[in-house]
Amino acid sequence: MTILVTGGAGYIGSHTVLALLERGDDVVVIDNLSNSSKVSLERVTELTGKEPTLYVADILDRHVLRDIFSNHTITDVIHFAGLKSVGESITKPLEYYENNVVGTLVLLHEMLQAGVDSLIFSSSATVYGNPEKVPLSEECQTGGTTNPYGTSKLMVEQILRDFSLAQPEFRITCLRYFNPVGAHESGRIGEDPNGIPNNLVPYISQVAIGKLECLSVYGNDYPTPDGTGVRDYIHVLDLASGHLAALDHKAEGSSFKAINLGTGVGYSVIDLIQAFEKAAQTKINYRIVERRAGDVAECWSDSSLARQHLGWQATRTIDDMIRDTWNWQKNNPDGYGS
Numbered sequence: 001m002t003i004l005v006t007g008g009a010g011y012i013g014s015h016t017v018l019a020l021l022e023r024g025d026d027v028v029v030i031d032n033l034s035n036s037s038k039v040s041l042e043r044v045t046e047l048t049g050k051e052p053t054l055y056v057a058d059i060l061d062r063h064v065l066r067d068i069f070s071n072h073t074i075t076d077v078i079h080f081a082g083l084k085s086v087g088e089s090i091t092k093p094l095e096y097y098e099n100n101v102v103g104t105l106v107l108l109h110e111m112l113q114a115g116v117d118s119l120i121f122s123s124s125a126t127v128y129g130n131p132e133k134v135p136l137s138e139e140c141q142t143g144g145t146t147n148p149y150g151t152s153k154l155m156v157e158q159i160l161r162d163f164s165l166a167q168p169e170f171r172i173t174c175l176r177y178f179n180p181v182g183a184h185e186s187g188r189i190g191e192d193p194n195g196i197p198n199n200l201v202p203y204i205s206q207v208a209i210g211k212l213e214c215l216s217v218y219g220n221d222y223p224t225p226d227g228t229g230v231r232d233y234i235h236v237l238d239l240a241s242g243h244l245a246a247l248d249h250k251a252e253g254s255s256f257k258a259i260n261l262g263t264g265v266g267y268s269v270i271d272l273i274q275a276f277e278k279a280a281q282t283k284i285n286y287r288i289v290e291r292r293a294g295d296v297a298e299c300w301s302d303s304s305l306a307r308q309h310l311g312w313q314a315t316r317t318i319d320d321m322i323r324d325t326w327n328w329q330k331n332n333p334d335g336y337g338s
């Protein structure tokens with residue numbers, strides 16, 4: 001099979017490209033490198049001995065997509081390309097809707113034109129808004145997103161649902177990721193955030209390595225066991241294998257599916273700090289501050305649909321996630337710029 005991976009140089013994309021190459025698929029990547037470096041793919045080649053074909057281009061450029069579909073016999077598309085910072089989406093809503101929504105529309109047009117009818121889309125647990133209950137199953141209400149990033153994911157899911165009704169031969173899977181963390185166990189590829197990280201795990205890593213002084217814990221008065229926010233962290237390699245499972249099971253069931261990819265287990269901010277202290281053998285400096293606007297108390301998945309439909313479940317523990325994050329961070333203190 002030849003898989004087109006949009007955003008394949010990014011964090012989740014590079015780990016998925018590696019998993020695809022390892023199992024013998026051919027991979028074509030389109031990435032404009034707006035939030036990544038092609039060093040990630042060079043390292044994927046170093047690890048697998050195989051090279052994906054890289055187009056450094058924007059998915060908004062329909063001519064490049066047309067060339068890709070005519071130059072390669074693409075069987076499936078995995079669509080990671082998009083912008084992902086919640087805070088930035090509030091100040092740059094047009095960029096977010098253009099990249100995430102219009103970008104997907106351009107891609108769909110070109111897939112239709114080329115007769116490529118299998119798509120896996122990177123969605124997010126953010127589509128559930130403020131969870132009505134946990135664990136979150138796919139039956140739970142979606143909506144109530146509070147920022148353009150979350151709304152763009154919700155809009156794309158709706159577009160894909162409508163599109164699948166008009167084009168029933170299309171196989172579309174929206175994978176709703178919970179909180180992706182971790183890195184390849186080699187320590188050669190991992191998450192390389194631009195500037196000061198917004199998310200918990202990259203922030204703690206930079207405190208552990210001494211690049212940042214102190215973690216701000218956003219609130220310890222939530223109705224959770226230790227008062228700090230609880231999330232469903234999932235190892236990026238488990239996520240990557242979830243995409244392979246979705247490719248393998250694409251023909252089963254209805255033409256549109258939305259499936260959670262999580263572990264089904266929640267950990268608090270304090271749990272993560274402790275796991276990091278154990279892995280890095282260092283004290284993590286932290287202080288409790290006000291809650292962050294828009295945060296929810298707890299969010300974790302019911303992951304039974306993924307087990308039933310994809311025969312997939314996460315296998316890596318929180319200690320694996322933090323060990324691999326730390327291994328990546330200490331070997332690459334400046335990410336791909338190291």
Ligand code: NAD
Pocket residue numbers: 006007008009010011012013030031032033034035036037057058059060079080081082083084099103122123124125177178179180
């Ligand atoms: P990332 O930023 O590391 O990867 C996205 C890649 O897409 C980058 O390499 C970037 O350069 C590229 N890109 C962005 N806009 C593009 C465009 N218009 N044309 C071509 N390339 C473009 O992010 P990631 O963490 O790997 O996330 C991948 C996908 O998963 C995103 O759609 C994101 O919204 C979604 N997601 C991520 C998380 C998370 O926490 N990481 C959680 C849920 C969903």
Ligand code: UD1
Pocket residue numbers: 086087124125126150178179180198199200201203215216217218219228229230231269292293294295
């Ligand atoms: C964030 C995004 C969400 C996105 C998800 C992907 C926000 C508001 N939400 O979710 O849309 O889908 O990333 O992974 O950005 N925390 C701290 N200190 C920090 C950073 C985080 O205490 O410096 C806490 C948060 O309050 C939360 C937990 O750590 O309880 C996890 O936060 P984060 O990693 O940012 O992920 P989410 O908020 O779940």
